Amino acid sequence: MRAASPTTLAGCRVGVAGLGLIGGSLALALRGRCAEVVGCDRSRATLARAWRAGALDRCAPGIERLLYEVDFAVLALPVGGILEALERLRHYDGPPVHLMDVGSSKRAIVRAMASLPPAIRPIGGHPMCGKASAGFAHAEAALFRGRPFVLVPLPRTPHATLRLARSLVRAVGARPLTIPAARHDRAAARISHVPYLLAAALVDTARKDAVARRIAATGFRDLTRVAASDPAMMLDVLRSNRGAVRRALQALNRTLEGYARALERNEARALAHRLRAARWAKRRWFR
Amino acid sequence: MRAASPTTLAGCRVGVAGLGLIGGSLALALRGRCAEVVGCDRSRATLARAWRAGALDRCAPGIERLLYEVDFAVLALPVGGILEALERLRHYDGPPVHLMDVGSSKRAIVRAMASLPPAIRPIGGHPMCGKASAGFAHAEAALFRGRPFVLVPLPRTPHATLRLARSLVRAVGARPLTIPAARHDRAAARISHVPYLLAAALVDTARKDAVARRIAATGFRDLTRVAASDPAMMLDVLRSNRGAVRRALQALNRTLEGYARALERNEARALAHRLRAARWAKRRWFR
Numbered sequence: 001m002r003a004a005s006p007t008t009l010a011g012c013r014v015g016v017a018g019l020g021l022i023g024g025s026l027a028l029a030l031r032g033r034c035a036e037v038v039g040c041d042r043s044r045a046t047l048a049r050a051w052r053a054g055a056l057d058r059c060a061p062g063i064e065r066l067l068y069e070v071d072f073a074v075l076a077l078p079v080g081g082i083l084e085a086l087e088r089l090r091h092y093d094g095p096p097v098h099l100m101d102v103g104s105s106k107r108a109i110v111r112a113m114a115s116l117p118p119a120i121r122p123i124g125g126h127p128m129c130g131k132a133s134a135g136f137a138h139a140e141a142a143l144f145r146g147r148p149f150v151l152v153p154l155p156r157t158p159h160a161t162l163r164l165a166r167s168l169v170r171a172v173g174a175r176p177l178t179i180p181a182a183r184h185d186r187a188a189a190r191i192s193h194v195p196y197l198l199a200a201a202l203v204d205t206a207r208k209d210a211v212a213r214r215i216a217a218t219g220f221r222d223l224t225r226v227a228a229s230d231p232a233m234m235l236d237v238l239r240s241n242r243g244a245v246r247r248a249l250q251a252l253n254r255t256l257e258g259y260a261r262a263l264e265r266n267e268a269r270a271l272a273h274r275l276r277a278a279r280w281a282k283r284r285w286f287r
Numbered sequence: 288m289r290a291a292s293p294t295t296l297a298g299c300r301v302g303v304a305g306l307g308l309i310g311g312s313l314a315l316a317l318r319g320r321c322a323e324v325v326g327c328d329r330s331r332a333t334l335a336r337a338w339r340a341g342a343l344d345r346c347a348p349g350i351e352r353l354l355y356e357v358d359f360a361v362l363a364l365p366v367g368g369i370l371e372a373l374e375r376l377r378h379y380d381g382p383p384v385h386l387m388d389v390g391s392s393k394r395a396i397v398r399a400m401a402s403l404p405p406a407i408r409p410i411g412g413h414p415m416c417g418k419a420s421a422g423f424a425h426a427e428a429a430l431f432r433g434r435p436f437v438l439v440p441l442p443r444t445p446h447a448t449l450r451l452a453r454s455l456v457r458a459v460g461a462r463p464l465t466i467p468a469a470r471h472d473r474a475a476a477r478i479s480h481v482p483y484l485l486a487a488a489l490v491d492t493a494r495k496d497a498v499a500r501r502i503a504a505t506g507f508r509d510l511t512r513v514a515a516s517d518p519a520m521m522l523d524v525l526r527s528n529r530g531a532v533r534r535a536l537q538a539l540n541r542t543l544e545g546y547a548r549a550l551e552r553n554e555a556r557a558l559a560h561r562l563r564a565a566r567w568a569k570r571r572w573f574r
Contacts, residue, residue, distance in 0.1 A: 128504040148502045179498055187498035190489075191507040198485055199510065200565035201542040202477075205535065207568035211466055211474035215435045216573050217415040220478040222509045223486065227569040231562035238550055238558075248492065249547050253540070255488040260536050263525055271525075275518035278487035281494035282514040286503050 005096060006071050007160065009034050009167040015070035017041075017063045017085065019050040021131060022102050023076025024139030027055035029172035031141075040066045046136050053136070067120070068094040072164055074125075075101040079109065080236035086112040092120055098161045100125040100168075105188060105241035106152045106181040113154055121161040124152030124181060126188070127174060134230055145173035152181045182244075189244035194252060196234055197245075199227035292383060293358055294447065296321050296454040302357035303327075304350045304372065306337040308418060309389050310363025311426030314342035316459035318428075327353045333423050340423070354407070355381040359451055361412075362388040366396065367523035373399040379407055385448045387412040387455075392475060392528035393439045393468040400441055408448040411439030411468060413475070414461060421517055432460035439468045469531075476531035481539060483521055484532075486514035 006012045013036040016023045027037050027050060039056040040063060041047040050056055060066040063085050067073050075082045082103045089099075098121045103109050106124045113122035129147040131138055149169040153162050162178070169176040203224050206212040238245055262271035293299050300323040303310045314324050314337060326343040327350060328334040337343055347353040350372050354360050362369045369390045376386075385408045390396050393411045400409035416434040418425055436456040440449050449465070456463040490511050493499040525532055549558035 128502045130504060130506060147504065150502060177501060183498050184502075187493075187496050187502055190493045190496055190499045191503045194492075195489055195507060195510050197543065197546050198489065199569075200562050201539050201546065202482055202485065203565045203569045203573060204542050204561070205481075205538045206474075206477045207565075207572060209474050209477055211470045212477045213572045214464060215415045215437060215471075215474055216478045217417060217434065219417060219513050220482060221573055222512055223482050224569055224573055225509055226506050227565050227573075229566070231559050231566055234562065235555060235559050239553070239555065242550055245550065246547060249543060251492045252488050253543070255491050256484065256536060256540070259484050259488065260533060263529055263532065266526070268522060268526065272518050272522050274491070275487050275521065278490045278494075278514050279516070279518055282486075282490045282511055285494060285500045286490060286508055286511055286514075 005160070006035070009072075009164060009171055011035055012071040012164065013038060013069065014168070015039070015060065015066040015073040016076055017066055017073065018076040018081065019046050019055070019136050019139075020076065021134045021136070021138050021143070022127065023074070024050055024055060024136040025141065025143035026074060026076060026102075026172060028053070028139055028141040029144060030168070031055060031057070033171045034072075036070075038066060038070050049136050055139070064088065064092065067092060067097050067099070070097060072098040072100070072168065075099065075103075077101075077103075078233045078236050079103040079105055079240045082109055083112055083240070086116065089116055089120060092117050094119060096121065098123070098164055100165055102127055103240075104192065104237045106150070106184045108240040110152055110154050110181045114156065121158050122154055123157045123161050123165050124154070125165065125169075126150040126152075126184065134233075142173070144169075147174050148177045149174035150184050151176055151178045152184060153178065185241050185244045186248070189241055189248035190251075193234075193238055193241055193245050194248040196226050196229060197238070197249070198252075199224045203227045292447070293322070296359075296451060296458055298322055299358040299451065300325060300356065301455070302347065302353040302360040303363055304353055304360065305363040305368065306333050306342070306423050306426075307363065308421050308423070308425050308430070309414065310361070311337055311342060311423040312428065312430035313361060313363060313389075313459060315340070315426055315428040316431060317455070318342060318344070320458045321359075323357075325353060325357050336423050342426070351375065351379065354379060354384050354386070357384060359385040359387070359455065362386065362390075364388075364390075365520045365523050366390040366392055366527045369396055370399055370527070373403065376403055376407060379404050381406060383408065385410070385451055387452055389414055390527075391479065391524045393437070393471045395527040397439055397441050397468045401443065408445050409441055410444045410448050410452050411441070412452065412456075413437040413439075413471065421520075429460070434461050435464045436461035437471050438463050438465045439471060440465065472528050472531045473535070476528055476535035477538075480525055480528055480532050481535040483513050483516060484525070484536070485539075486511045490514045
């Protein structure tokens with residue numbers, strides 16, 4: 001039988017399900033800051049690699065078993081994998097455990113978390129960082145340092161769970177930011193999901209032009225970096241955040257139409273005004 | 288009286304009008320590779336700075352005088368400045384001189400070049416490189432190294448001018464690429480002008496969302512880097528390439544609508560197929 005739930009991160013056994021870029025980086029960053037880091041991954045090769053890299057104290061054979069053996073579990077899977085795992089965990093009958101995810105959209109996930117059995121204390125999470133390259137090979141303990149880490153408590157989330165989640169976020173060097181799922185999803189559509197679609201569309205428009213392919217410069221490379229993301233993973237995200245993505249696309253489209261109209265009518269001052277406003281915001285907020 | 292036109296770059300006095308990022312970098316890269324580098328700039332402070340940095344052998348008091356004193360002149364100004372200079376140079380009555388520009392759109396410029404007096408031997412140019420930061424302070428001799436440098440000969444361009452332009456391009460470490468103005472402008476709209484508008488629109492859509500401003504990550508920062516470009520300079524470019532920009536915006540819009548429709552109808556496989564095609568092209572052509 002396990003003792004009473006630990007109240008500090010240092011006393012927690014932390015489980016990480018999925019040892020890709022995010023899960024692997026979490027494991028590396030948490031090692032030594034909690035009682036134990038226990039990992040599992042569908043791929044035996046990834047699990048072995050994480051073990052050899054010293055990211056884990058112990059391995060578990062799967063997500064359900066992992067939950068039995070830790071105090072705080074993190075689902076570090078793509079959105080589709082998280083939703084599938086939550087579906088399976090509806091039949092969980094083990095000891096109490098805190099459960100956080102790190103998915104890129106939050107509404108669909110916290111809705112699914114609401115149906116978990118009472119022994120699971122759920123909270124949504126999303127670290128705002130990433131790389132174009134996925135997989136444990138690119139994981140690093142410093143990935144979260146200085147970055148915002150969104151936490152989305154459910155009405156049923158105990159205060160102890162939120163407190164431990166905040167400790168975990170700070171332990172990996174990130175800044176916890178508690179916001180409702182809908183506001184997260186609206187913002188994420190604007191700064192991440194729609195920009196991904198745009199990068200893909202830019203590449204799609206340019207790739208048919210042989211001259212464009214030859215003369216594309218560093219600006220275009222940076223601008224389209226996210227188009228190299230895993231389409232299957234991004235598709236999951238887009239589908240789970242469909243409504244917000246649609247609205248963000250519409251907003252963007254209205255803005256672009258405004259630019260095109262001003263250009264067409266040669267309203268140079270109106271367009272200059274709008275472009276200056278964008279530059280100001282870029283410099284002020286998105287450095 | 289000047290001797291016969293030199294036939295090699297090493298024998299040429301090269302003039303650079305405008306000593307910003309591109310002109311300053313050209314001067315730095317050309318120093319010692321031609322007979323003389325002569326510079327001029329509207330701003331006395333910039334001219335003094337370039338002189339102190341060792342970018343110039345000699346200064347000229349303005350563009351018209353510069354053309355009298357060199358064999359090969361480069362107009363390294365924003366598109367609007369180039370068009371203004373070409374207008375003034377219609378009254379040039381000095382000795383023969385080769386003239387290249389480095390503007391970001393080419394059709395309007397080569398059209399204006401067609402009306403220059405016969406002593407001026409014009410050719411369009413566009414180095415495919417850049418930085419988000421402008422000005423001589425950011426100039427560097429290595430800016431062009433390994434980058435494509437588009438050359439756009441006019442029907443009236445003498446072969447000797449094209450040959451010298453190619454030598455100059457190679458001397459600064461770039462790869463000359465001779466293409467017609469219309470094909471350049473279409474490609475530039477797709478890889479540079481429309482991406483700029485998109486970056487501005489993305490910032491404009493995100494800036495109104497307080498959460499978006501707080502959680503924007505490195506992906507968004509890279510994606511919107513070009514939104515920090517000088518709006519006045521970009522406006523010049525957009526206006527001079529209005530038709531190609533409109534068509535590229537329409538093509539992009541069709542692609543985005545296709546994505547939105549597939550997402551709306553939950554046609555996951557169709558969308559995945561399109562996103563995979565974009566990733567493939569990104570990896571293959573736009574690294």
